Amino acid sequence: MFKKLSLSTRFLLILLFIIFLFIGSLTFLLYFYLKDSLIKSSFEKMQMVLTQIDALGRYVKDDLRPVMLKTLKAHGYKDAFILEAMSTTHVRKRVISYFRETFPEVEFERVSFNPINPENAFQEFHNNLLSKITKDLPKEKWQGLFKWQKEEYVVIVKPIYAEKTCLLCHGAINSAPQSLVKLYNLKKDFPWKEGDLMGIELIKYPIREATLEVKNLVFSLFILSLISAVFFLLTLEGVFYTLILKPLKRMNEHFKAIKGRQIQLNTKLSLQRTDEIGELIESFNELSHHLYFSQRALQENLKTLETLFESITYPIVLLNKDCQPEIFNQAFLESPYKKCQRELLNRVFSEKKEFKEIIEDGEGRIFEISFYPVFNQEREVIKVVQTLADITEKKKMEERFILTEKMAAIGQLSAGLAHEINNPLSGILLMLNQLKKGNLRVEDRNLYLNLIEQGLLKIQRLLRDLLNFSRVTELNPEKSSINTLLENLLELSSYLLEKYQIKVIKSLDPELPEIIIDKEKMEQVFLNILLNALQAMENSQERVLTIRTFKQDNHILISFEDTGPGIPKEIASRIFEPFFTTKPPGKGTGLGLAVSLAIVEKHGGKIYLEERAKGANFIIELPIVN
Template sequence: MVEEKNAEKATGSRRLLYVQKRFLTGTAVLLMLFCTVGAVLIYVQERLFLEENAYKKSEILMRAVEANMEYVKEVLRPKMYSLMGEHAFVLEAMSTSFVSRSVMDLFSTHLPEYVYRRVAINARNPQSEADAMERRMIEFFTRPDAPHEWKGLVKRDSTSYYFRFRPVILEPECLHCHGQPEDAPQDLVRLYGSQRGFGRKPGEVVGLVGIGIPVNAALSNIRDIVTSIFLIGFMIMGVLYLTLSLFFNKVVVHNLKDLLAIFERGLVGLQVPVLSRSKASWGSDEIEDLCRSAELMVQHLNEARRRLEIHSEKLEAMVAERTRALERSQEKLRAQIIQRNRELHTLTEIAELTTQAQRIQDILPQVLARTLALVPAHGGAIYLINENSNRLELQIAHNADDAQPEWLFDGSRCPVVLEEDHADLAGTLHEAACGQVSFYEAKDGMGHLHIPLCCRGRVLGVMSFHGVDVNSMRPEMQELLFSIGRQIGVALESLTNLEKLLESKELLQTVFNGITDLLILVDRESRILMVNKAYLQRFGINLQEVMGRLCTEVHADSQCPFGDCSLTDVLRTGKPTTQEVVGARGEVYLLYLYPVTDESGRVTGAILYGKDVTQQKRVEQKIQQTERLVALGQLSAGLAHELNNPLGVILCYTDLLKREMADFPLGLKDVAVIEKHALNCKRIVSDLLKFARGHGGGRPQLASLNTVVEEALQITGHQFRKKGIQLECHLDETLPEVLLDVERMQQVLVNLLMNAIQALNGRGLVRVTTRRHSDTLEVRVWDNGPGIDPSIRDKIFDPFFTTKDPGEGSGLGLAVSYGIVQDHGGEIFVESEPGQWTEFIIRLPMERTT
C-alpha cells in the first residue's frame, strides 16, 4: 500500500514537472523574442535619429554650396561678362562647378571626413567624371518619376557615409558654355577642348551634386549601445524567468494537483469509476487527467438529468392544475383591481370637480351622477344644512321620488340622536346629519344609505342613496363613500369661503371704483394689487396690464405720479405722508400715502390716493396773475402819464435841434441817438398804457379764427423765410365764426410766432394748429426749440419778465397777450419739454358766437 502511494506520488511529480517544463520553455522563448525585438527597435530608432541629424548637417552644407553657385551665376559671371565681353571666360570666377568644388576643397581642409561631389557623365573636367555608383544615381534621376533628391547610407572605400544626392539640371542660360563648341567662349574651348561637356540640352540631367557625412563612428556607437541594452534586458528577463518559474510552481502546479484530487474524490462519492492509477492509464499531464475526470462527471450529470426529466413529467400535471387555480385567482384579483381603479378614478374626478368649480350648484349634480355610477343604488339625493333655518334642504335629486324638499334638523339634539335607535327615514337622516353613517331599511328589503358630508369635524350636509341593498355593500365601498363625503365636505366649505371672499372683493372693488380720484393698493415690493376705474381711465390702460407690476413699469413714459422714494418711506416707517407732485406733462397731483398693517403691526402694503388738482392750481394761478396785472396796470398807468410829458418835451426839442444843427453832422448823429432812445421809451410807455387800459382795439365782431391765423402768418412770413424756418399750418375748416377783436387777437398770434422764431434762432419747425376742443376753439403754436425751464414756466406771463438780452425786449409781450385773451373770456397757457419743444395753447369760448 505504501509502495502504491509512493508510485502515485512519483507519477504526479513527473506529470507536474512536464507541465512546468512546457510553460517555462514557452516563457523563455517569449522573453528572448521580446528582448531581441526591443533591441532591434532601439537600433532602428537610433539609426533613424542618426540619419535625421546627418540630414540636418548636410542641409547646411547643401544650402551653402547652392548659395555660392547662385552668387557666381547672379553676381560674378554677369560682372565678368560686362568687364571682359561675352566670349571671355575666367574659370575661377565664372564656373559654378569649379567655384563650388574649390570652396568645398577649402572646407575639407578643416573637416576632411566630409565628402563633396559635383560630377557628370562626359564631364568637361576629368576630375568631375562620375564613378560607377554616381552614374547609377544619374540614371536614377533621369527617370520621369524620380524625386528631386536621394538620401541614405552608402559604403564608400570601406567607410559608411550618409549621402545626399541632387540632380544637376541644365538651364537655358547654361547653353552659352555647354551648348555648341562654336558658341562657347574661346578661352573655355582652349582650356578644355571641344569634345567634352558640350552638346547639352535645356532640362537635361547632366550630373549630380552629392554631400557625404561619415557615420562609421556613430553606427559603431549605436551597435555598442544596442548590445549593452540587449545584455541588460537579457539579464532582467532571466530574473523574470526565475521569478515566473517559482510563481508557477507555487501557485499553478500545487493548485492543479489539489483540483485533480477534488475531482477524484467527487467521482468516488458519485460512484463513478475512478481513473486507473496505473502508469499506462495516466495522460501526458494533469490537465488531460482533469479533462477525463470532467468527462466522467458530465456523464454522471446526464444520467441525473434523465432521471430528473422523468420526475418533471410527473410534476407537469400538478403544475398545470396549480396554474389554472392561480389564473382563476388572478382573474378575480384583476376584477377587484379594475373595480378599485374605478372607485379611485371616481374619487379623483370628484376631487378635480371640487377644485375647478366656483359655485356649489356647479358641482353637486356632477358629483351625484359620478357617485351613482359607482354605487349599486337606484337613485340618490344631496341635502345641505341651513343653520339659519335649522333645516336640511334638498339641493339635487336623481331617481329619488320620495326625497322631500326639506327636513327639520336641530343640531343641538345630536348627542341624544346618536344614542337612540331609529327605524324611520327622518331619524336615520337626522343621525347622518349628526356625523354618523346610517341606513334605513324599507319594507321591500331595499333601503336608504345616508353618508354625512363632513369637513374638520363639522357636518355640512348629507348624501342619501335610495334603493340600496345593505347586505351587498362591501366595507371598502362604505369607506369609499365616506371618503367621497369628506371630499365633498371640504369642497363645500372651500366654495362657501370662496363665495364670501369674492363678495368681499367685489364690495371692496365697488368702493374703489366709486372713488373718482386715483386709488391704488400695493404690497411691500410696491407691486400693484388693486386699482380703481378712475386710475385705468385716466391712463387708458386695462386691469391685466397693471396687476402684479410696479407703477414705474406700467408707465414707461414716466407718467406714474407715485414716486418710489415716498412709497419706500411709508413702507419703511409705517407713517402716512402727503405731498404734491408735478407730472411729466405738467399735471399737478396731491398725493396721500397710507400704510396697511397686519395684526402684528407689520407693514404689508400701502394705499396710494392721488387727487388731480391741476385745474385748481391753474385757477389759483389765474387769480394771482389777474391780481398782479391789476396792480401793475394801475402802477403802469400812473408811470405812463408822468413819463409821457417829459418824453414829448424831449422829442420836441430834438426836432428843434435837428433844424438848428443841419450844418453840423456830428451833432446830428448825437441828436439822432437821443431821438432813437426817446422814441424807444415812448413805445414802452405806449405799451404800458395799452397794458394798463386793457383795451385799445376795435369793437368785437364775428370773424373766422382761421382768417386771423392766416393774416398773422402773412405778417411774419418774411421772417420765417429769412431765418430758413419750416412752417406747418393745420387749420380746421369746420370752425364757426366767433366774436373777436381781430386786431388785438392778431397781435397775440404775431407775438407768439415772433417768440417762436427768436427761440429757434435758425433752422427748425413751427407748427400752427386750429381745432375744436369741447366747447372752445383752440389755437396751438408749437416749435421744436430749446423749451422752457420748469423753474420759470410760471413767470413768463408776468409783466417785464423776459429771458432776452437787455434792449431786445420789454417783457410785456406775453403779459399783454395774456390780458387780451382774458378780455375774450379765454385762457392761454404753455406746455414744454426742456430741450425738445414748446407749445402755447389759446382757448376761446364758442358762446361768443352771439
C-alpha cells in the first residue's frame, strides 16, 4: 500500500515520521534534562543544608562541647552531659526539625549501628540504602537516587567515622559522662575504636511530585510541537519536493554509483543550479576530488609505512589480549626469541602504561623488552606493541664504563690516602726510634705502644676500604644503611676535604630504613658526585658541601648540594651523556655521571640535577626495598 503512494506523499509521510521521532526524542531528552536539572538543583540545595548542619555539628563538637565539659568540671559536675548542648546528633536533628517547619519535604537522619539513643538505630530504609552503596561508599560522601516504597528520593549520605572525641561517649562506659549513662541506661562498652565506621548521616528529598510536573509539561510541549509540525509540513510539501527532493535523488544515485564502483570518486555530478543546492553539489564535487587524491595518497603512505615497518632491524609485534601476534615485521620472524611474556603483557593491560623489562634467554644474551599500550576511545587497552632489543654488548660496555670511572676515582683518592697513611707512619717511626733507645718510662712506653697500634689500625682500615672500593664485582645487593655509607665515604675522603678546605654540613635522617643495594657500587656513585662537587668549588670563596638524606613516600633521597658556580642551563641536559665533560683534559673521563646514572637505574632509582640560582644540587632517589 505504501509503495503505491506518490513519491511526494511518501516523502511527506516519512518526513512526518522522522519529525515525530525527532520531536519525541527531543521531548524525551528535554524530560531527562529537566529531571536532571531538578535533581542537580535538589542536590545543591540539600548540600547547602547538609553543610550548614555539619558546620553546626562541628561547632558543638569542637567549640561548645569542650567549653561545656570544662565549665561543668569547674563547677563540680565532672560526669554531667547536657544533651541539648553537647550531643552533635541531638543538635543536628533538633535544628532540622525547625527547618522542616518551612520545608517539610526535606528529611535529615543520623543513625548508627550501635547508637546510644535507640531512636537513632538503623531501620529497614537505612539497611537497604547501605546495602546499595556499600561498594561505592567513599571516605567523604555518597549522593544519588534511591527508590523506597514507591517513592524516589534524592539522597546525600555521609559516613560517620569514630574520632578521638567521639569515643568519650561512644567508648568505654566508665569513661563516659555518668549522666549520659544513666539517661540511656547503658550496660556495656561500645565496640568502636578510632577510625571505625559508626554509622551514617543522610539528607533526603522526595522528587515524585516534581517529576510528575515535569512529565506533564513535557507532554504538553510534545503535543503542541507535533501539531505545529504537521501543519508546517503540509504547507511546504510541494515546495520541498520541487526544490530539494529531486536534486537529492540525483545526488543519491550518484553516491550509489560511486559506492558500487560504477564511476570513480572524482567523477563530477553535473546539475546546472545556482542556488544553495547548486553550491552543495559543487562542494560535493570538490570534496569527491579531494577524497580521490587523499585516497591515493593514503594508499601510497600505507605502502611506505609497510616498507618502513619491515625495514626496522629489531623485532616488533602487535599482540592481542590472548598474547597472539597480529602484526609483525620480518625481524620478529627471524628472531630466535619469540616466547610470549604473558605476565608482562597482562601487566600492560592492567596498569595501562608503557614499561620496559630486562630479560635473559638462558644463553648469556640480555634483551630489553618494551611494551607500549594501544588505547581505544574509552582509554581501554586493546592491543600492545612489543619491541625487543639485544643489549648484551651495551651491558658489557656499561660495566667497562663503571670500571673505568672507578679507576679514575681511585686515582684521585690515591694522593689523599698516601697523605693519610704517611702521617701515622711518620709518627710510628718516631715512636719506634724512642722505644729502641730503651730509656723511656713504663708509662711512656705503654703510651707509645698504644699510639703505634692505633696508627697501624687506621692504616689497615684505610687500605681495606680502598681494596673494597677497587674490587670488580657484579651487582651484589644486600641490606645496607645509606647513612653509614655516607659516613664511610666522608672518612675515606677526609684528606681531600681538608685539602680543598671544604666545610661539610650533614643532615642525615636517623630514622632512615636500611634498603637492598649494592653498597660498593653505590659508594662509587656517592664518590663520583662528591669529587665533582670538590672540583666545582675549587675556585669558590665559599666552599660548603651539604649532604642530606630523608624519606619521601616510598623512596630514600640523597642530596649533594655545593656552593660552586653551578651548571649552565644550555649544557644541563647533557651532563649524563658518556664522555661529556666541561673539565680540562686530564681532569676527568666524562664518564662519572653516566656511570652513576647507570648504577642508580640498575637499582630502580633515578638521579637528577635540581635547578639552583647558585651552585648545583644532585639528588639520588632509591626505592625502599626490604
